[in-house]
Amino acid sequence: MSTPKTIRWGILATGGIAQTFTKDLLVDPTTRGVKHIKHTVVAAASSSSKSRAEQFLKDTGSPSDAKAYGSYEELVKDGNIDVIYIATPHSHHYQNAMLCLDAGKNVLCEKAFTVNAAQTRALADKAKEKNLFLMEAVWTRYFPLSIYVRGLITSGRIGPVGRVFADNSIAMNPEESFSDGKHRMVNPDLAGGALLDLGIYSLTWVFQTLYHTQPKDTRQPPKVVAALKSYGPTQAADETTTMVLSFPRSAEAGGEAHAIATTSxxxxxxxxxxxxxxxxxxQGPKGEIQVFPPAFRPTHTRLVMKDGTIEDKHWPQPGPGKGSNFKNGFGGAQNPEGEGHGMFWEADEAATAIVEGRKEGKYEGLAESILIMEVMDEVRKQGGLVYPEKIETTKYPTQL
Ligand SMILES: NC(=O)c1ccc[n+]([C@@H]2O[C@H](COP(=O)([O-])OP(=O)(O)OC[C@H]3O[C@@H](n4cnc5c(N)ncnc54)[C@H](OP(=O)(O)O)[C@@H]3O)[C@@H](O)[C@H]2O)c1
Structure with missing residues (x-):
């Protein structure tokens, strides 16, 4: 068997998801049956200080020779990096990804890819110009659970999908959790609101079941009608958003299909x-596939067929296992000891693409990311949600 190829990661930002991702990245890939690649972390950068990057490397158990940088500009100059993972607030993704691509670095960038479609288009153009890999880190698409669901659809098990309901919401008390209005979930300067942060997953499920599963040459963009409720205290951020999408399809493929995507x-x-x-x-004419929350990290599916068949499947995330002392999770929530978070699947795909010389993610290419950003642009337009110009602009560099 050939030796696994090691991909060297640089981590840009040191916040919540950067920690979760990096810990998952460093889990031995053979624990999930992946043998052709390995991951290592060679550097991390914090925009605030070098010491914060040093602490991050320590906290994530990164190799002791990994470099800590006190600025993103220094990170992108590091010649030992194969790919950079960007984990800043979405307001900053465009500027940060441009910085990386301009410096000749491959990029895996957190969702939502950018603030608007024009920015994603500009990044895709830059990646093409520089012949670099660029992928939106919509990790859920790379879960074995998602591959299974898409397989059920393309195999015709439930017939042509006619309708999808997709919700990704959190019943929180934002006035209490984000009382000063500065948190990225509600702060307009950081592209706050439910749509870009949570609604992207509702749209992920709609698109991976009604669009991605269609043959590439016949896929067509959906029409969209949306209602958007502004979050009172900060105004320019959405609290609850509801979208109705209709996907054109040929009569043979099942005709027009509908979706309702919600977020709050x-x-x-x-x-x-x-x-x-x-x-x-x-939902299809022969049955329904159910996916249980959370929509971004589901571990349970149920197939309910019209003929009475019910198939439940559980998809626990692999990892180093009990007794390993490995703990990961996000925010306050910790997974059971030894269980990964599931972010390694997207990292495996990015690494594999780089090894194979592919420039886009397998289960969501740049054209689909751009289309989803266009849908979110349209939803924001209908709902009157505009962010400050400095984060909507495609002008690079812009100081944020
Ligand atoms: N895939 C997932 O499951 C998932 C989950 C949560 C979040 N996300 C996405 O990941 C991104 C980051 O989310 P997070 O929850 O990790 O956020 P976070 O905890 O607030 O961390 C963001 C980091 O970005 C850096 N940063 C640079 N400029 C900043 C600014 N002006 N304000 C705040 N932070 C700034 C900071 O790191 P330095 O000081 O080191 O530069 C900060 O720690 C978002 O786009 C979010 O949508 C994805």
Whole structure:
């Protein structure tokens, strides 16, 4: 068997998801049956200080010779890096990704890719010009669970999908959790609001079931009608957004298909983890596929067929296992000991693409990321949600 190729990562930003991603990245890939690649972290950068980057490397268990930088500009100059993972607030993705691409670095960039479609288009153009890999880090697309769901659809098991309901919401009290209005979830300067942060996953489920599963040459963009409720205290951020999408399809492929995608910072599908309610329902004439919350990290699917068949499947995330002392999670929530978070699947795809010389992600290419950004632009237009010009602009560099 050939020796696995090691991909050397640079981590740009040191916040919550950068920590989760980096810990997952450093889990031995053979624990999930991946043998052709390995990952290592060679550097991390913080925009605030070198010491913060040093602490980040320590906290994530990165190799002791990994370099710590006190600015993103220094990171992109590091010649040992194969790919940079960007984990800043979405307001900053465009400027940060341009910085990386301009310096000749491959990029895996957190969702939402950018603030608007024009920015994603400009990044895609730059990546093409420089012949670099660029992918939106929509990790859920790379889960074995998602591959299974898409397979159920393309195999025709439930017939042509006619309708999808997709919710990704959190029933929080934003006035209490984000009382000063500065947090990235509600702060307009950081492209706050439910749509770009959570609604992207509702749209992910709609697109991976109604668009990505269609043959490439016949896929067509959806029409969209949206209602958007502004979050009172900061105004230019959405609290609850509801989208109706209609996807044109040929009569042979099932004809027009509909979707309702919802997102909220105040009400949700899941109120208690024991309250099993499917947040994603994918309906065809022969049956329905249900995916249980959270929509971004689901671990349970149910296939309910018209003939009475019910197939439940559980998809626990692999990892180093019990007794390993490995702990990961996001925010306050910790996964059971030894269980990965599931962010390694997208990292494996990015690494594999780089090894194979591919320039885009396999399960969501740049054209699809751009289309989803266009849908979100349209939703914001209909809902009157505009962010400050400095984060909507495609002018690079712009000081944020
Ligand atoms: N895939 C997922 O499951 C998932 C989950 C959560 C978040 N996300 C995405 O990941 C991104 C970051 O989210 P997060 O929850 O990790 O945020 P966070 O904890 O606030 O971290 C963001 C980091 O970005 C850097 N940063 C640079 N300029 C900043 C500024 N003006 N304000 C705040 N931070 C700034 C900071 O790191 P330095 O000081 O080191 O530069 C900060 O620690 C967002 O785009 C979000 O949508 C994805």
């Amino acid at each position: 910072l105040r009400v949700a599908t899941l109120y208690h983890e024991d309250g099993e309610v499917p947040g994603i329902r994918i």
